[in-house]
Amino acid sequence: MEPVRTCIGTRARAPRSVLVRVVARNGRLVVDPTATLPGRGAWLTPSIDAFESAVKRRAFRRALRLDSEPDVDDLRAHLTRITTSRPIATTEQAERHMDN
Known part of the structure; x- marks a missing residue:
């Protein structure tokens, strides 16, 4: 069975393979595609x-235990780039994936 994580933006549970791991580096959010970077990570659909939900709720700061709000510009650019280049798994698709 594949490991399940909770998205800090939607609070939905999904398999690790459909979420993106994010870590903080020098006050910036960095995507960790291999989930191997050291330090505390947060998972995001x-x-x-x-x-936007995670930013509004200040979930990155809380989940990563940061002293101040991180710079989210690089992460926003990454998500914009990947969402226009390929379809994103919905929560329903993730749940079906977990049942298999």
Whole structure:
């Protein structure tokens, strides 16, 4: 069975393979595609809606235990780039994936 994580933007549970791991480096959010970067990570559904929800709720700061709000510009650019180049798994698709 594949490991399940919770998205900090939507609070939905999904398999690790459909979420993006994010870590903080020098006050900036960095995507960790291999989930191997050291330090505390947070999991996010790769969508602008989930991202905006996490920013609005200040979830990155809380989940990563940061002293101040991180710079989210690089992460926003990454999500914009990947959402226009490929379809994103919805929560429903992730749940179906977990059942298999």
